[in-house]
Amino acid sequence: MSDVSGSELRALMARVPSVEKVMASAEFAALLAEYGRTQVLGAVREALDRWRAGAQSGDASVSALDVARLKSAVEAALRQRNESRLRSVFNLTGTVLHTNLGRALLPDEAVQAVMKALTQPANLEFDLSTGKRGDRDDLIDELICELTGAEAATVVNNNAAAVLLTLSALASKKEVIVSRGELVEIGGAFRIPDIMSRAGAKLREVGTTNRTHLKDYEEAIGPQTALLMKVHASNYAISGFTKEVGLDEIAPLAHARGLAVAVDLGSGTLVDLSQWGLPRETTVRETVEAGADLVTFSGDKLLGGPQAGLIVGRRDLIAKIKKHPLKRALRVGKLTLAALEPVLQLYRAPERLTERLTTLRLLTRAADDIRIAAERVQPALQHAVGERYAVTAEPMFSQIGSGALPVDVLPSYGLVVRMADGKRGGRQLLALEKMLREMARPVIGRIADDALRLDLRCLEAADEAHLIEQLKGARA
Numbered sequence: 001m002s003d004v005s006g007s008e009l010r011a012l013m014a015r016v017p018s019v020e021k022v023m024a025s026a027e028f029a030a031l032l033a034e035y036g037r038t039q040v041l042g043a044v045r046e047a048l049d050r051w052r053a054g055a056q057s058g059d060a061s062v063s064a065l066d067v068a069r070l071k072s073a074v075e076a077a078l079r080q081r082n083e084s085r086l087r088s089v090f091n092l093t094g095t096v097l098h099t100n101l102g103r104a105l106l107p108d109e110a111v112q113a114v115m116k117a118l119t120q121p122a123n124l125e126f127d128l129s130t131g132k133r134g135d136r137d138d139l140i141d142e143l144i145c146e147l148t149g150a151e152a153a154t155v156v157n158n159n160a161a162a163v164l165l166t167l168s169a170l171a172s173k174k175e176v177i178v179s180r181g182e183l184v185e186i187g188g189a190f191r192i193p194d195i196m197s198r199a200g201a202k203l204r205e206v207g208t209t210n211r212t213h214l215k216d217y218e219e220a221i222g223p224q225t226a227l228l229m230k231v232h233a234s235n236y237a238i239s240g241f242t243k244e245v246g247l248d249e250i251a252p253l254a255h256a257r258g259l260a261v262a263v264d265l266g267s268g269t270l271v272d273l274s275q276w277g278l279p280r281e282t283t284v285r286e287t288v289e290a291g292a293d294l295v296t297f298s299g300d301k302l303l304g305g306p307q308a309g310l311i312v313g314r315r316d317l318i319a320k321i322k323k324h325p326l327k328r329a330l331r332v333g334k335l336t337l338a339a340l341e342p343v344l345q346l347y348r349a350p351e352r353l354t355e356r357l358t359t360l361r362l363l364t365r366a367a368d369d370i371r372i373a374a375e376r377v378q379p380a381l382q383h384a385v386g387e388r389y390a391v392t393a394e395p396m397f398s399q400i401g402s403g404a405l406p407v408d409v410l411p412s413y414g415l416v417v418r419m420a421d422g423k424r425g426g427r428q429l430l431a432l433e434k435m436l437r438e439m440a441r442p443v444i445g446r447i448a449d450d451a452l453r454l455d456l457r458c459l460e461a462a463d464e465a466h467l468i469e470q471l472k473g474a475r476a
Contacts, residue, residue, distance in 0.1 A: 013055065016065050019044055027071045035078050043074045043081075089442040090467055094412060094455030096362050097267075097401035101444065103300045103307070105358040109342035110305065117338035124334045137322070139337050143344045147270050148284045150295070150312035154322050155340070156330040160195065162296035162309030163264050167199035167227075169324040170260070170294075170317065174226035175204045179212040181244065182231035192231055192264075201226065211243040217250060221257055228254045230292075232266035251291025260293035260317060268297020268310070270347050276354060276364045279400075279408040284312065293317055299336075302400075304359030305343035306336050362458055363400060363410065371395075371413040373456050373464055380471035381415055381454075385432060390420040398457045414455040424450045439470060 022028060022044050023037075031040050051065050089101060097103045106114075116122075127134035137154050144153040156162050167176065176196060183192050183205065196203045202224070206216035217228060228250055247263065254261045265287060274280040281302065287295050294317055299308030309330075311321060321327065332340075346356050353360050374393040382391040394416045397409035417432065419425035429452050436443035436452075445454040459467065 013052070016048065016051070017067055017070070019048070022067055022070060025067050025071075027067050028074075031071070031075060031078065035082065039078060039081075040074065043077045044070065047073045047077065087442065089444050090463065091458045092414065092443060092445045092454040092456060094396065094398040094414070094446065094453070094457060095401035096359065096398060096410075096458060097301055099401070103401075104304045105362075106306065106339055107304070107343065107346065107356055107358050109346065109356070110339040113338040113342045114335050117334050122334060122338070124337070136331070136334075136337060140341050140344060143341065144310060144312060147344060147347050148295070148312050149288045150284075151315040152318035153310060153312040154318055154327070155299075155332050155337070156309045156311070156327070157332050157336070158300075158307055159264070159266060159296055159298040159309040161330040162311045163192075164195050164199050165321055165324060165326050165330055166262055166294055166296060166311060167196060167201045168326050169321040170262075171199065171201035171226035173200055173202075175202045175222070175224045176227045176229050176262075177204045177206055177217055177220045177225060178229045178231060179207045179216070179245070180205045181207060181209050181212055182233065184231060184233060212245055213243060214245050214249050214253065217245065218253060221253075221259070225257075225259060227260055227262050229262045229264070231264045247287065247290040247292060251293075254293075255291070260314070261291060262294040262296070262313075263287050263292040265295055265297040267301035267303075268295070269302040271350050271353065273302070273363075276360070278363060278410075288312065299340055299343075302359070303343065304357045306339040308332055308336050308340055362460075365457055367395070367411040367413055370456050373459060374413045374415055377456065377459075377464065377468055377471070378415055380468040381417070384471040384474040385417060386475060388420055388428070389417050389432065391415055391417050396453060396455055398455055410457070412455050412457045414453060414457075417452040417454075418450065426450070435474075439474060441466070441470060443467070443470075 017025075019041070023032070023041065028040065028044075035043075047070055048065075091098055091101050093101070095101075123134070124139075125134050125136050126132075127138075140155065141153050144155075145151065156165055178192065178196075183203075193203050204220050204225070206212060206220045221228075230247060230250065247261065251261050265282070265284060267281070268284045269281050270284055272280070272283060284295055284297060292313065294311060294313035296309060296311050297303070299305040299310060311318065343357070346353060349356075354364050355361065371393065378391055378393050382389075385391060392415070393413065396412050396414050396416075398412040399409055417429070419428060429447055429450070433445065433447055433452055436445065443454070445452055447453070456464075
């Protein structure tokens with residue numbers, strides 16, 4: 001019930017400043033300069049409406065409203081309304097290529113190229129040698145072919161689009177033969193059978209989930225066959241009693257029947273990662289050399305570039321793909337091309353990749369270096385969470401992420417937060433995880449085994465200092 005008498009309410013209402021007075025006051029001059037009259041006026045009216053509603057409902061906490069108090073409420077509302085929904089976070093999940101956190105971080109060369117493309121006109125579709133209209137794929141076609149050994153290439157906005165476009169252009173109303181063991185579903189409910197259907201192609205499954213033989217492909221080929229297709233297992237692996245037909249067997253069969261082979265590599269890589277102690281992954285060049293007529297792969301996974309889907313392979317097939325109406329709908333803009341070219345350029349000097357390519361630098365970071373970083377951050381995190389929790393630096397394992405090498409892990413180090421009294425503390429840990437997630441720059445970790453775990457593999461020097469300062473100013 002109301003704790004404010006009628007006379008008190010009338011007195012409070014009488015003291016409310018008018019909108020005109022508020023807008024003309026010196027206190028609001030800075031807000032008007034920063035946010036403009038339209039936004040400020042709307043925020044003032046909303047704040048006044050909220051105050052009146054509270055006063056009329058008898059809210060005992062409502063007190064006299066003046067311009068200074070109103071300005072504080074309006075400023076907070078405007079700041080929240082204009083804050084970008086896309087925010088920088090600390091990725092302490094232990095997953096380097098985290099789909100939900102933006103996947104690959106771009107190297108400086110790519111960032112500078114994007115800045116230039118944002119602020120200056122560029123020859124996106126203009127041939128400087130002839131003075132006539134050009135093809136935007138020409139900006140990176142030669143470079144991609146040099147790095148992969150393919151005859152031609154084209155780029156679309158992600159690998160799912162690359163697969164969709166390839167199937168639409170080459171297999172519409174025809175059959176595509178795929179092993180049952182490769183009919184994957186990846187994040188975001190991307191399923192190969194669904195993509196096949198949307199492309200107008202008919203899926204012809206062969207073999208079983210765990211074993212497929214060459215004769216399965218051979219017996220499935222018929223007059224309606226358009227392609228033989230291999231799909232990277234992406235985010236799962238089958239072990240035990242298994243049999244997979246390699247590209248070196250499928251390609252000769254397809255070519256002898258006058259058919260093409262398409263390979264969806266998913267997280268395609270241009271270099272042998274095992275030279276840096278990482279798990280072995282077939283490269284795009286090796287796939288082309290093994291007989292693939294077309295290869296599709298991502299730009300923002302193991303490649304370490306921007307979101308893009310690359311299609312490389314035979315010149316005649318790429319030409320047909322580029323003429324398909326979907327190509328225009330799926331093409332990339334100038335910012336993607338501006339970022340992709342310098343990333344590809346880095347691969348011309350593979351011996352320097354671990355220094356210059358952000359993704360590879362994070363993947364190859366030594367566990368001892370991460371341990372030292374964890375020991376530096378530990379006191380600040382302990383201060384932030386308080387005595388109720390115990391923070392220790394401990395070894396852990398990182399993941400590459402985004403469907404790349406799903407069963408392989410990387411030795412790492414991080415901080416583990418448990419209840420100081422040794423109890424499980426499920427709700428308390430969830431509250432703590434929420435507190436860190438709601439910081440000025442959100443800290444994203446993961447809860448596992450009755451502890452909050454913060455893997456520091458992706459925390460580099462500049463961000464480490466920022467994190468420590470942020471934690472020093474916080475308290476659970």
